[in-house]
Amino acid sequence: MQPKTLEQEMWSVLAALLDRDLRKLHEEIAAFQTEANIWKTTGSVINPAGTLCHHLTGSLNHFVGATMGNTGFVRDRPAEFADRDVPRATLLANLDAARATVAKVLATQPEGTLQSIFPRKFMEQDVTYAWFLSHILTHLSYHLGQVNYLRRVLEG
Secondary structure, three states: OOOOOHHHHHHHHHHHHHHHHHHHHHHHHHHOOOHHHHHOOOOOOOOOHHHHHHHHHHHHHHHHHHHHHOOOOOOOHHHHHHOOOOOHHHHHHHHHHHHHHHHHHHHOOOOOOOOOEOOOOEOOEOOEHHHHHHHHHHHHHHHHHHHHHHHHHHHO
16 A cells, blocks of 8 residues: 555545534534524624534535535525524534535545645635635634534533
């Protein structure tokens, strides 16, 4: 068996970290004892956990699914923040589908992709796939922490 190239290793690392945080987000949303609390905020927190989950699902389906995997997904970013009271089961099913899409797309990227320019600019700047995927990972982790905080503060 041939050893992995550095790029193959990086794809594996990024896929594993994204999968880890998506599984944890699923656990956090499922752990709310009261489903209505998924749609509540407290203090200066603006977005409820349900909105954050909906937003992350849309973001991943857009940037990884549609942009990298040509899935045809069409994002409605305003709806990610406007929709309320989406049932927990729907949030979780959409999250699981996004998780499967991310795994499939990342597993099929050709050698040399990580160093190439991502097809979408970030803040009007060209960035590499490696940079953009690192951004997606930290974006997911940031909102995952917010969901965890909301669950603990709202439910004790």
